Amino acid sequence: MSRDHRWRTLAAYDRHREKVREPVAEQPSEEHRPESSSLPDDVWEKFVEDSERDIRASAPKEPSARARMVTERLRAMDEAQARAAAGGKRRTGGKRRTAPPARPDGWRASPPLRVLERPASRRRRIWSVAGIVVAVALAVVVVNPSAALSWLPGSLGEDETPAAADATPLAPETGRPGAAPSDAPAGTPTRAKPYAGSPAARWEAGADAIRPPAAKAVGGVPADRIRAALNGTKEFLVAANLDPAVLKGERPVKALDLVDPAEKEYLADLRDALREPTEKNDPVWTFTRFDPAEVELAGEVRVRGRMTVEPVKGTAGRAVIKADYTFVYPMARAGGGDDEVSRAVVRRTVEVEAVDPARFQAAEGHIWITDVNGEISNDDCRDGDGVIRPQFFADRHRSSEPSGPRRDPYDRSRSLDGAADCGVVTRT
Template sequence: MWERFVQDSERDIRTSQAPKEPSARARMVTERLRQQEARGELPQGWRTDPVGQGASGRQARRRKMWTIIGIPLALAVAVVAMKPSLLPGDLFGTDSGTGTSTGTGVGTGPLPAETAPETAAPASAPGTPTLDEPFAGSPAARYADGAAGIVLPEAKAVGAFSKAQVAQALEQTRALLVDANLDRGTLLGATPETVLDKVLDPKQPELVDDLRSRLRKPGKDDDPLRLFSRFDANEVRLVGDVVKTRGRTTFEAGADGAVDIHVDYTFVYALAPADPDSTEVARTIVRRVIDLQMADPAKVQVTPGRLAIIRYDDDVANSACEVYDGFLHPRLSSADPTGAPPSGPTVDPYDRSRDIGDDSENQQCGTVSRT
């Protein structure tokens, strides 16, 4: 069809410009007009025919112009027909759903950063987790990878602190979240030294010493999992290098010129049995809500640049109930159940629109609707 279009266009141009042999009648009329012109019987300028000849010239030029424009236009139409995605937007409805989404519906692209509380649980996602794609079938597949999911708000001066000091407090908050929930050493049982030595205020009564004691000798009333994510390397191994992260950080002016920082984050861990030949994949979901404070050293006896923990809550999905050895124990189909069976209500661990409760350490271990 393209070749026919080009051939027809070239033929029209040749036809419009090629000379034609006049008919016998045309020759007789031409001769009569020439004789009348010689005798002076025709007005001057009769040959110019400003309307007829000018119109014919314009028609020829118009045909030539449309031929010049038509060829590249037809070529562009052919290219777009073969690949509609070259057009901006989605004029023909060809979007496959790989873009981002700001809602909780089904999608495959990464979610935008969470800037406000979510209003509903995310929709179900198709797929089955594998060693190559451990987050398949989970809303976490659209979460950010690791620390990229900890998006800090823009700092501004608050209370007794300058913009730069508030920015420092927010960075300290990020360091706490990373070291406690994302650092590979911490996840495999190491002590989160950044949290204990560089972030938390040693002048906060007994907090740092108490956390170190919990890590050394965990128990029901001394559970380090309330603040740290840790797994037993003799039982499970981490699948890949990614922990999926979603949440938000906010801050406001506190009492006596302090900066109060609130964090609410969900961390999703992909795990497999420690046996290197096993292909089973399980996921454990941990949500942490923590209130931190940077107090004014002029009014409170604190360490400048350090944070105090005011409140912390946690919600763990797919881990053994009533086991207090300092490690999370994901339920594996290839292993015997560990701990007591779930006794609490069924909850969706990906529903970030729900409140995870108060600071009680005796929350019931519930059944999860999905992992």
């Protein structure tokens, strides 16, 4: 075969190959054969056989019944494992208000500002933990026997992890974090080690963890007024979330006395909630309270957060203090007979307005609260009982199967805005 003839034969073969790249419904026929008679019959037949074999090999095949059954079973197992690893229910609720309360003539004579009211701004989010206990317990025993033994009292339950004993305290928070904390000591919480397994092991404890920033003039408000509002905001947070009497369900007298008396409707709303809690008006939206007949504090309260000052746009002589803090409470069953500890995680945001006394009237020794928001993790997901009820191991066993989106209560990188609902926390 001459070189020229060989070239023409391969060119015809290539032209036909370009045609059969497109999908075809029927097998190649003699009509598709190139007009050129220079292609030998045995080459053409070999080409047709190869094309048919390639088409059959590339055609999609429907999976067998057994393959479909195995795939479905694996998918169901993955979903069950994910539910067991995360835990329980979540509840959120909220209120917002746009109209200010009645006040004397000339009292903060400025454009309307956001103030709380019964139908709207004290949003409460409550996230509870409930899991498939048997599956989780078996998994812990198989994967990490030491963690399982930490549930037991005495030396068998002691956590010898160096990170738990030598946790370096975190530096104060100066801005919104970029992600949830990933570092936490190993182990299961007990009365001796209430923060085992929690990022709060490295957090500061009590009122000292709430540090107002240095006061300076902002938005036309003098530095001394900013300082008074910052200190008042800290006092309110401490009185509402750290006072031992309030944590035991007693009346938060000091916190109520700090609120400006001119916020009559807001104060009446809070007093109604304390006197007779309802689903729409529950005091835990503002105050951290537990039932002393059920639980008791098993360690110091860990706190982390920040406080900032911003001018109020569009109005000279007004600034707003924004406080965002997370409180972690290690709780045990009342009576001391049980070594199990269950942590409740409560995040609060409070906004307090500071004003220039030369422009606006203000009550000395009080704060003007413009917004309160919150999120409670590891509760029984019920509104209207007036207290937080942490869920223990047995409670999770009796609870329903977890559902809803998952949240990390230690993730301070996210805001608290969102719809009211009940969902799942990934850890406490």
